[in-house]
Amino acid sequence: MAKSHQQLTEMDSRLTTPRRSESFRSATNKLDISYQSAVSATPGGLTYGTLRERALARRVFFEDASFPANDTSLAIRYKSFSEPIEWMRPHDISKRPKFISKNPGNFAVQSGSLSDTWLLPAFSCLTVAPTLIRKCIPEEQAFNEQYAGIFRFRFWRYGEWVEVVVDDRLPTHKGQLIFLRNSDPNEFWAPLLEKAYAKLYGSYSAIHGGQLHGALQDLTGGVTDTFQFREHATTLQRVIDLSMCRATLMAATIAAPVGSVPHRQLPNGLVTGRDLVYGAKFQTI
Template sequence: MGLFSSVKPLLGQKFSKLKKECLNRSEKFSDPKFPPHDSSLFFSKDPPGVITWKRPHEIVDNPRLFVEGVSANDVTQGQLGNCWFVAACASLTGVKELWHRVIPDYKDQEYGDLHPGIFHFRFWRFGEWIDVVVDDLLPTIDGQLIFTHSREKGEFWCALLEKAYAKLHGSYEALEGGNLSDALVDLTSGVSAHLDLSIGGYQDDFEKRKQLFKMMTQEHEEKALMCCAITVSELYPN
């Protein structure tokens, strides 16, 4: 795991040290660097309602980081325009070696008795891995998570991963309208390639489509992540 020999803690927060301190004091971790405050949510608009920050054990009786592993079907977008990040997370679940990098020591981070409410995730930024520590206070309205969440009841890995990514960017709002290629790079340290199928003659050229499928098959065998996106147009304009 040479890639992780020089992991840099974001804002100087070292996960092991902070977790040990919380356990020694029998306290839940509350992150002073990314507090449960509106400033962590939005910088240019008001929240979509009355926000209450809750820990998973205040939302469900038996919270888990994972419920029967991870699946692309777990990840559900909430009230935030970050479908690019949600799609990248869903793609990540298909390659175990990759999500193990992003969610290090995942078994040790699992919920259990006396869990200190602290997690850490890793993202590739500007040529180095950044370790991001977060608490597990999550924004809710009427007891429901308002941003990315899992379809599996009681599973919180994707909500916590999104919180760490939001912290890395400064706020949840900073994740709106991003680029799918950027998210894939941040989650893998790889190099992304973007292909626009609306140009280049793919619709009318069978041979081009055949070569594209061959390339995609080869990349899939190499465990490359692949995502697609469409442009949504208004079918019935006013």
């Protein structure tokens, strides 16, 4: 029996379009909504400038309802702590807080009691690239007379820079930051950048145990690559030389021998399984 044009079109559509269950469509919609809420200043789409001006006019500190200072944003209950986690603003942690130094310098970031070491070298890489750190961390943010408890950061996602706005309430235990911190106890760009990154992905738990090259791409918008070297030191030196002359950000990990302790300190002071940061100091990319 000959089929009509409409019937053939419907058959072709069923053959070429994969079926999506209601649960799949629902999950996809939730992901889209979650991503959009993360990259926008607020569900209402207000900008950083508007939110800051409103807080200043009302003489209150900004509170981010889309990423609240509670266990919802942590998404993990830390049973190792005998006391609850307290969310504190920088001026409650330090008597003289500052957002970022004029010259952050190398290795200006340290891990807290619950930090993931994979994110630390990615942040440290930014400190050797002034152009990149200004792109990811917009200037003119500080704890001065225009301070309103609100900060903004930018990340490279799906081919564009997106801005993430957060308040500056940070998770602490007994007055100490539990995640990343700056080497200078009065400086707070690293834990605030980490909070914005956690908001981008939905929670602090979502950025637990990630990949260094993924973080570097999110922070720089660059193309990343990974090399593994077990021998051939000459080839390794060649890769480093070529990368350095192109002002490439680099990090390296010393693999732990099979069956050994994952994080073992070597005689030279380096630790296996931990990331090391390298980079050429440059002003432009």
